[in-house]
Amino acid sequence: MSDKTQLEIHLQQDIDKIKSKIKEMGVLAETALNNSFSAFLNNNGKLAYSVILLDRKIDELEKEIDHLCLEFLIRQHPAASLLRFVYASIKVNLELERVGDYAESVARRSLVVNSLNVDIDFSQFEAINKASVSMLNNSIQAFINQDKDLAATTMLEQREVSRLRDKINDYLFVLASSKKIPITAFTPLQTIARRLERVADQSKNICEETLYMCTGENIKHLKTKTFKILFVDDDNANTSQIAEAIGNALNLENFVFSSAGINSENITDTTIKLLNDKGHDTTNHISKLVENLPNLNNYQVIISLSEASQKIYPQPPTKTISIQWEINQIEGDPNAKYNFLNKNINELVQAILGEEN
Structure with a gap:
């Protein structure tokens, strides 16, 4: 057997070992996520504590995979596709470790929520958990199988x-304002x-690394920045709702x-009628408090619609x-207000898009 064949055998063994460990890491992260949500949904303190304890094992495996990738770089001196593979493996390993952290966070919060005997409809939580776990599973499969089509589909x-x-x-804002929680x-x-949404974000990142590994194109460099714009007024019952x-x-x-x-006050009937007349769906419009927004620094633009x-x-x-x-000056004229907001919002968007180009 030639030296070249021996090298190829050892190379494939190293690749298979890294893939196997990442697959194991994915199983641990997915298990932790499923168990943490089950603990939350079923008021299972024992299961929540088991997830918290499992996080240490995930951290240890993350270090082991990182070491394997470093050894691969030193021993194989990879180039081109192999270099992309080991680079992507390092990044995917980190993403999965973060998923483990999010699972632990859900478990810890479940202990708090369940101690308060909260009785609400959890169906929306079940929906986001199902979607996030599905994305995580598909993103891992896409990476292991180098399936760029599955990666691209999962990202969507x-x-x-x-x-x-x-x-x-x-939904939570409504429950809190009506004192139902x-x-x-x-x-x-x-x-x-938020943690379950972050799992989906990490899964999307894994898909991006998979596409980079398969194609050599770093999609993160091609993405356009997302602009978050917040409209604020005194009561979120009229002008700011129209702007949104x-x-x-x-x-x-x-x-x-x-x-x-x-x-925070109920959206006025005049506002609802105006928006409906203009063809806007107001089904999901509710009044929100600024103080309940997580971090105002996350917004690129904040527009004040009142002095206060x-x-x-x-x-x-x-x-x-x-x-x-x-x-x-146009506060008493709903149509004039709508036209003013429509004109200024469109001009602001065009200015932002012009800056990006």
């Missing part, structure tokens, strides 16, 4: 998971939904429009751009 599911997370947040349960429930509806009606893939108020709402601007240093729109 992330937007649905984000939609489910937003739906859960709206204790305030101490609000943040843990919101965190559980106009923004989202543009259906721009890389823009997310939201609204909130210094206080200027007080919520993030303090320097911040990359958030703060803008005030004066609408006092």
Whole structure:
């Protein structure tokens, strides 16, 4: 048997070992995620603690895989596709370790929520968990089998998971404002939904690494930045709701429009009628408080629609751009207000797109 054949045999053995360990890591992460959600859903403290303890094993395996990849680099001196394989393996290993961390976080929050005897409809939580676990499983299979088509298809599911997370947040805001859940349960429930969404984000990252491994193209360098724009007024019952509806009606893939108020009041009948007359769906519109938004620095642009709402601007240093729109003179004319907001939102979007180009 030639030396070249021996080298090829050892090379394939090293590749298979790394793939096997990543597959094992994926099974552990997926098991932890399933168990943490089961503990949350079924009020199972024992299962929650087992997930918390399992995280150490995931961390140890992450270090082992990292060591294997380093050994591969030193021993094989890979180039081209093999170099992309080991680079992607290192990144996928890190993504799976983070999924383990998110599973542990869900388990810890489940202990808090279950101690409060929260009795609500968990169907939306079940939906986001199912979608996130499915993405995780498919992303691992895509990497192990070097299936670029499965990776590309799986990535598309992330937007649905984000939609489910937003739906859960709206649901929790309604429950909290109507005092159907204790305030101490609000943040843990919101965190559980956010962690499950992050699992989908990590799964998307795994798919991106798979595409890089298979094609040599780093899709992260090709992605367009997402712009998050927040409209704020006094009560989130009128003007800011109209602005949010106009923004989202543009259906721009890389823009997310939201609204909130210094206080939270029911959306006015006049606002609902105006939006319906303009062809906007108001089914999912609810009033939200600024103080319940996780981090205002996550928004690229915050637009103040009242004098009081200027007080919520993030303090320097911040990359958030703060803008005030004066609408006092047209406050009593719904159609004039709508036209003003429509014109300014479109001009802002065009300016942002122009900067990107």
